[in-house]
Amino acid sequence: xxxxxxxxxxxxxxxxxxxxxxxxxxxxxxxxxxxxxxxxxxxxxxxxxxxxxxxxxxxxxxxxxxxxxxxxxxxxxxxxxxxxxxxxxxxxxxxxxxxxxxxxxxxxxxxxxxxxxxxxxxxxxxxxxxxxxxxxxxxxxxxxxxxxxxxxxxxxxxxxxxxxxxxxxxxxxxxxxxxxxxxxxxxxxxxxxxxxxxxxxxxxxxxxxxxxxxxxxxxxxxxxxxxxxxxxxxxxxxxxxxxxxxxxxxxxxxxxxxxxxxxxxxxxxxxxxxxxxxxxxxxxxxxxxxxxxxxxxxxxxxxxxxxxxxxxxxxxxxxxxxxxxxxxxxxxxxxxxxxxx
Amino acid sequence: xxxxxxxxxxxxxxxxxxxxxxxxxxxxxxxxxxxxxxxxxxxxxxxxxxxxxxxxxxxxxxxxxxxxxxxxxxxxxxxxxxxxxxxxxxxxxxxxxxxxxxxxxxxxxxxxxxxxxxxxxxxxxxxxxxxxxxxxxxxxxxxxxxxxxxxxxxxxxxxxxxxxxxxxxxxxxxxxxxxxxxxxxxxxxxxxxxxxxxxxxxxxxxxxxxxxxxxxxxxxxxxxxxxxxxxxxxxxxxxxxxxxxxxxxxxxxxxxxxxxxxxxxxxxxxxxxxxxxxxxxxxxxxxxxxxxxxxxxxxxxxxxxxxxxxxxxxxxxxxxxxxxxxxxxxxxxxxxxxxxxxxxxxxxxxxxxxxxxxxxxxxxxxxxxxxxxxxxxxxx
Numbered sequence: 001x002x003x004x005x006x007x008x009x010x011x012x013x014x015x016x017x018x019x020x021x022x023x024x025x026x027x028x029x030x031x032x033x034x035x036x037x038x039x040x041x042x043x044x045x046x047x048x049x050x051x052x053x054x055x056x057x058x059x060x061x062x063x064x065x066x067x068x069x070x071x072x073x074x075x076x077x078x079x080x081x082x083x084x085x086x087x088x089x090x091x092x093x094x095x096x097x098x099x100x101x102x103x104x105x106x107x108x109x110x111x112x113x114x115x116x117x118x119x120x121x122x123x124x125x126x127x128x129x130x131x132x133x134x135x136x137x138x139x140x141x142x143x144x145x146x147x148x149x150x151x152x153x154x155x156x157x158x159x160x161x162x163x164x165x166x167x168x169x170x171x172x173x174x175x176x177x178x179x180x181x182x183x184x185x186x187x188x189x190x191x192x193x194x195x196x197x198x199x200x201x202x203x204x205x206x207x208x209x210x211x212x213x214x215x216x217x218x219x220x221x222x223x224x225x226x227x228x229x230x231x232x233x234x235x236x237x238x239x240x241x242x243x244x245x246x247x248x249x250x251x252x253x254x255x256x257x258x259x260x261x262x263x264x265x266x267x268x269x270x271x272x273x274x275x276x277x278x279x280x281x282x283x284x285x286x287x288x289x290x291x292x293x294x295x296x297x298x299x300x301x302x303x304x305x306x307x308x309x310x311x312x313x314x315x316x317x318x319x320x321x322x323x324x325x326x327x328x329x330x331x332x333x334x335x336x337x338x339x340x341x
Numbered sequence: 342x343x344x345x346x347x348x349x350x351x352x353x354x355x356x357x358x359x360x361x362x363x364x365x366x367x368x369x370x371x372x373x374x375x376x377x378x379x380x381x382x383x384x385x386x387x388x389x390x391x392x393x394x395x396x397x398x399x400x401x402x403x404x405x406x407x408x409x410x411x412x413x414x415x416x417x418x419x420x421x422x423x424x425x426x427x428x429x430x431x432x433x434x435x436x437x438x439x440x441x442x443x444x445x446x447x448x449x450x451x452x453x454x455x456x457x458x459x460x461x462x463x464x465x466x467x468x469x470x471x472x473x474x475x476x477x478x479x480x481x482x483x484x485x486x487x488x489x490x491x492x493x494x495x496x497x498x499x500x501x502x503x504x505x506x507x508x509x510x511x512x513x514x515x516x517x518x519x520x521x522x523x524x525x526x527x528x529x530x531x532x533x534x535x536x537x538x539x540x541x542x543x544x545x546x547x548x549x550x551x552x553x554x555x556x557x558x559x560x561x562x563x564x565x566x567x568x569x570x571x572x573x574x575x576x577x578x579x580x581x582x583x584x585x586x587x588x589x590x591x592x593x594x595x596x597x598x599x600x601x602x603x604x605x606x607x608x609x610x611x612x613x614x615x616x617x618x619x620x621x622x623x624x625x626x627x628x629x630x631x632x633x634x635x636x637x638x639x640x641x642x643x644x645x646x647x648x649x650x651x652x653x654x655x656x657x658x659x660x661x662x663x664x665x666x667x668x669x670x671x672x673x674x675x676x677x678x679x680x681x682x683x684x685x686x687x688x689x690x691x692x693x694x695x696x697x698x699x700x701x702x703x704x705x706x707x708x709x710x711x712x713x714x715x716x717x718x719x720x721x
Contacts, residue, residue, distance in 0.1 A: 003350070003407055004343045005633045069342070208715045225720040228711035229704070235714050236627075236647045243626040244619075246342040254345075263593050264418050265586055265621045268344075276619045325612055332611035335618060336596065339606040 005243070011073045014066075018074050021050060022081035028306040034084035035159040035309075037152065039130045044085045044105070053105030056091055061098040068187065069249040075191040076242070079198020080205075082313050086110055086127030086161065088195050092188035093135040096175050097144050102133060108149075111188050112136025113321050115178075116167035126320050129153035129161035135175070135184060138167035142180040146171040158316020159309075186274040190248045192317060193274075193281035197241040199314050200281070200288035204234035206307050207292030214297070221295070230291050237284035244280050248273035262335050275331045282318035289314040346407070353393075353408055357415040360387055365421040373422035374675055374688065377544035380425030380458065380500060388412075388426070389455025398433045398453065399577070399635055410632035414625065420590030420685075424543070425458045425497050431577045432459040432505050436524065439562040439570055447558075448503065448524065457502035460527070462492035462548060463571065469493075470705050472507070473516045473568060477550065479508035479523065486560075488523065488531075488553040494699070498534045498546040501527050505574075506550070511565050520567030525559045541692035576642040577635075578700050585628035585652045586621050587696065588659035591689045594682035595663045604666065613662045620655035627651055643713045646706040653696040653703060660686075660693040 007015060025046055034040040047053065056071045057063025071091050078087055086108060093109035094102060101107040110131035112122035116138040125134055133146045147170030153163035208231060211222030221227050251258055251270035258268030267273060289311040293300040300307050318324065333339070346354070364384040373379055388394050395401060397409040409430070416423040433452045436444055451457035468475045477490025488508055498504065504527050511519030527534075531553035537545045562570040596614065599605040605614075627648040631641035664671040667681035675684030697703040711717045 003346055003629075003633065005630050007342065204715075208717070212717070220718070222715075222717045223720055225704075225708070228715070228717050228720055229707040231715055231717070232707035232710040233650070235710060236651050239630070239647060240623040240627055240651060243342075243630065244623055247344045247622075247626060250342060250344050262618050263589075263596070265414075265589055265618075265625055267618075267622060273622075276622060279616070280619050280623060328612045328615045329608055332615040335615060336600070336605060336611065339608070339611065 007073065008069075011070055014070055014073045015077060017050070018052075018077035019080070021046075022077055022083055026081045026083040028082070028309065031082045031084050031159075031309055032306075036155055037129060038084050038159040038161045039086070039127075040084045043083060044108070047085060047087065048105035052087060053090055053108075054094070054103035057094055057098055057103045062100060062103045063094075063098070068190075068253050069246060072190060072194045072245060072249045075194035076198040076201070079195030079317075080202045082199065082202070082309060084159075086130060088191040089127040089131065089188070092184055092191055093133070093144075095187050096135060096142070096180065096184055097133060099133070107132040107146075109133040109135060109144075111184055112165065112167070113185065113188060115139075120166060120168040122165045122167055124154075124162045124320065125165050127161050128163035128165045131165075134165045134167070135181075136167060137178045137181045140178045142175045142178055142184070143167060144173045144175055145169075146173075156316065158313045158320075160313075160316050160320065162320070182271065186248075186252055186271050189274045189278035189321075190245060190252065192321070193241065193245040193248070193277040196278075196281035196285040196314065196317055197238060197245055199285040199310055199317070200234065200241060201238045203285070203288040203292035203307065203310050203314075204231070204238060206310070207231055207234065207288075207295050210292075210296050210299075210307075221297075227295055230295065234288045234291065237288055241277070241281045241284040244273070245277040248277040260335075272331070272334055275327060275334075278321070279324055279328055279331070282314075282324055285314035286318060346411070350407055350411060354411050354415060356391070357393075357412055360384070360391070360393075361415060361419045361421060363387075365416075365419050369422065370420055371675075374542055377538070377542050378425075378497075378500065379422040379543050380497060381422045382455075384421065384423075385426050385455035387455070389453060394426070394430060394433075394455055395453040398430055398437055398449075400434065401437045401449065401453070407629070407632050407636055409635075410629055414586060414628070417584070417586050418589040425500065426455070428461060428497060429457070429459045431574060432461070432503070432524070434577050435505075435570060435574050436561065438573060440524075441558075443558060444524070444561065451502060458497050458500050459503040459505060459524075460495045460498040460501040460546075460548075461574075462495050462504050462506040464493045466491055466493050466547070470702055472571070473520065475507055475509060475520070477506070477508045479510050479521055481510070481564075484556055486523070486555050486557075488550045488555065490550050492548045492550070494537075494545050495534070495548040496543065496545040498527065498548050499536065499544075503527065504532070504548070505561065507567055507571060510567075514565070517568045519565055520571070521564050522561040522567040522570040523555060523559045524561045525553070525555045529553055529555060539695070541695050542688065543692075543695075572642060573640065575701060576640045576645055578645070584696065584700070585624045585648065587652070587656040587693070588617060588689070589621060591659060591663060591682060591685045592617055592621070594685040595667070598670075598682045598686075599666070602670075607666075610666045613666065617655070617659040617662070620651075620658065624648070624652040624655050643709060646701070646709040647714075649700065650703050650706045650710070656689075656696055657693045660689040664690045 055064035055066045089110040110127035260269040506523045510521040634641040670681035671686040673680035
């Protein structure tokens with residue numbers, strides 16, 4: 001086997017299945033109706049029927065045994081639909097937990113992307129408002145804590161189900177040392193990158209459709225070169241982001257510790273690529289939603305139009321982790337060694 | 342997706358690295374910057390001797406575009422003078438795809454041996470992006486053609502054995518339909534070459550064609566089918582043959598200078614450098630996709646436009662921030678004491694503007710993407 005940049009036949013089927021599913025079951029009206037909490041239990045129940053929550057888990061625990069790259073394909077479909085279900089978080093968490101009710105999807109898992117504070121609280125956990133089990137770092141341990149979700153959280157930019165959660169109250173299982181969590185966050189970054197790629201792609205689709213339809217000066221505004229050139233960057237960002245995200249998934253599947261020779265642009269290390277993909281996908285989604293909203297003119301600013309929902313989620317899904325500049329500095333430490341060192 | 346290179350390709354890459362180690366010495370790179378000729382004769386001959394050039398031409402020999410990608414990517418990352426051989430192989434691919442058996446037998450051996458270069462005569466003093474409007478005329482009289490006109494930016498014309506020449510052969514049809522491509526020896530009587538010196542060091546040329554007489558053997562592709570030949574050339578040019586990781590030598594030299602001078606401790610510089618390295622990964626992946634499409638028998642015209650827009654602007658971003666992060670040291674040229682990145686910072690700030698111009702401007706490439714990918718109406 002060597003070098004192939006198309007999706008596998010299985011992945012083509014998965015993409016078709018989930019794109020079709022989200023188009024039918026989660027049009028933008030569903031995301032809109034789920035605001036402000038950002039969770040639609042009915043939609044979650046429907047993805048359970050598809051076997052999505054446990055699709056990446058091993059067959060021995062009742063999972064679907066799909067590859068990580070397969071999950072990446074699903075995450076992109078989810079992003080394109082901004083579907084109000086925490087599948088990215090759940091799938092990332094299930095790389096280290098395999099309780100039967102999580103694999104089936106009856107219960108939901110999420111990832112506390114930042115370590116618990118001194119008081120043992122994970123702040124602003126993505127999907128923290130709705131998840132039954134939170135996987136995260138507390139002190140020097142990676143733990144899973146099962147407790148009752150609040151089903152409410154602070155009102156936020158992305159209408160995401162964010163909430164603070166305790167790392168100590170509830171049924172607390174130690175999964176391993178804090179370093180175990182690195183693999184979870186790598187997967188969360190790559191799945192998030194794919195969902196953000198989906199957002200960027202949706203922004204392209206919405207923007208292009210709008211400029212073909214909207215007329216000014218007697219012609220579609222999409223016939224103006226300045227508009228065309230602004231939109232022409234979107235498919236480039238989407239394709240670049242998708243390729244880098246799939247490369248990161250491929251590297252993670254191959255195992256950590258690949259080649260990392262940036263001086264000759266030879267980078268096969270999964271962790272490094274995961275962070276790169278997350279940063280590039282975030283940039284792509286921010287740019288694409290910004291451009292698309294702008295070319296909608298005043299209507300893009302109106303709540304009634306869908307592009308504003310994508311605009312807010314591009315930011316929400318990117319910044320919930322950390323200031324991208326800080327993420328980039330962590331990447332720099334890995335590439336060049338620590339500053340002053 | 343599978344991003345692993347086969348053992349054969351990895352072996353090929355190692356071979357390229359060892360050839361580069363031997364033939365792309367600091368002296369060779371220095372000569373490129375003092376002479377303005379981005380070509381290394383000994384390197385070309387070695388690549389020819391080992392059969393690498395033949396193997397890298399799509400459709401010829403082994404013809405694996407992934408190898409072609411690896412070859413140019415390695416040369417580019419090393420900062421090697423490869424413009425001459427890149428153009429020659431690009432044209433070899435077109436001759437192989439569209440040429441007659443006689444043309445292939447006559448033209449290809451010298452190119453794949455690394456002995457002979459080709460220059461490209463498309464642009465004219467008055468026609469660049471609007472290339473289909475060119476005025477250079479080729480008139481047929483019996484079995485002889487007479488060519489008259491002028492071409493701009495015919496880089497390597499002073500060294501090349503061949504010129505590939507876009508001409509107008511029919512004035513009575515729409516502009517795209519009256520073009521014919523020729524390939525003829527540069528020593529054909531009636532051709533003159535005038536050097537044009539550029540901001541980016543590389544010397545290019547204006548070339549003039551006065552009653553240049555050739556036979557039908559010089560017609561490449563169909564008479565009045567020159568536009569198809571042109572689009573084939575451009576699909577190979579944009580992205581597949583180099584031009585995707587142009588910032589790598591700069592980033593390497595800048596990094597070493599910045600590390601030695603404490604500049605690398607600055608968090609703004611660290612973030613910028615990390616982001617440029619992400620850009621280089623993405624540019625390489627987009628290029629590999631074009632190569633992979635070519636390897637699968639396709640013609641990556643649209644994908645080439647996408648790759649070129651991204652890669653060219655990524656290089657320009659890198660050259661802009663490295664120069665500003667270097668402060669006054671980023672103004673100093675090669676061999677000047679204290680020059681940032683051994684002078685590459687200053688050089689790339691002069692060289693990078695050309696990449697959004699040659700091989701199709703970013704405006705033309707964005708037009709392509711808007712029309713062919715997004716399905717928006719023609720805007721001109």
